[in-house]
Amino acid sequence: MTRWAPDAALRLEAAALDLVAEQGYAATTVPQITHRAGLTTRTFFRHFADKRDVFFLRDREFPRVVAAALEGLPAETAPLAALQQGLERATSPLAQWREPILRRRAVIRAEDQLRERELLKSGHLADAIAEALVARSRPGTEVTPAEARLLASVAVLVFDRALDSWLDGPPLSPLSAHLADAWRDLAALFGP
Known part of the structure; x- marks a missing residue:
């Protein structure tokens, strides 16, 4: 198991998506996700609060990206x-x-x-x-x-x-x- 990986959150998301496609959401566990991603359970919980959270990885930054895009427009818009x-x-x-x-x-x-x-x-x-x-x-x-x-x-x-x-x-x-x-x-x- 890798202790540190710069792409850990993306690997965990991909593993979760694969497992859910194979066996369904209810049958998928955090240990299965981490095993599939080649990471530790501790790494999972450094990135995500729970199993649901892994499916919202990309949504964390989006509100800030949209706000920054609005702030970057000319004031007279x-x-x-x-x-x-x-x-x-x-x-x-x-x-x-x-x-x-x-x-x-x-x-x-x-x-x-x-x-x-x-x-x-x-x-x-x-x-x-x-x-x-x-x-x-x-x-x-x-x-x-x-x-x-x-x-x-x-x-x-x-x-x-x-x-x-x-x-x-x-x-x-x-x-x-x-x-x-x-x-x-x-x-x-x-x-x-």
Whole structure:
């Protein structure tokens, strides 16, 4: 067993995904995951609080990435435009993770307790977006905390829809195209 590995969290995630695909979520244990990854149980618990946590590895940083993308936009960008541009910037690196995200989604959809955790993750993303919108608020682009929360909730729904469409679509289609489609569909629902 390797005591230290720079890619330990990714190896543990891959092992967990493989084991769940083979034997199901309930039958998969932390010792099995660590054995498959060639790591120790202690290493597992350095990275993850429990078995559920291993399926949310990539979601830890995403709220911060989205917030940083929003903060990096010009101050004069209107809140809705900032959301659209910020999400597009934040999601561009996800293309390289399509296959693990697709496998992870299948595991989460099959397990109620993981679906609960997925909803919590969406709440954290909405919180990060709302805070970033308020923080970047300037005269001419000001947004109240209540408005920011509403915009953030809508952005998370749009992102989730775009992500599902991307994962269900052709493997080479860019996530940004699905995100643009989801924003257009939302705008069409409300009319001109």
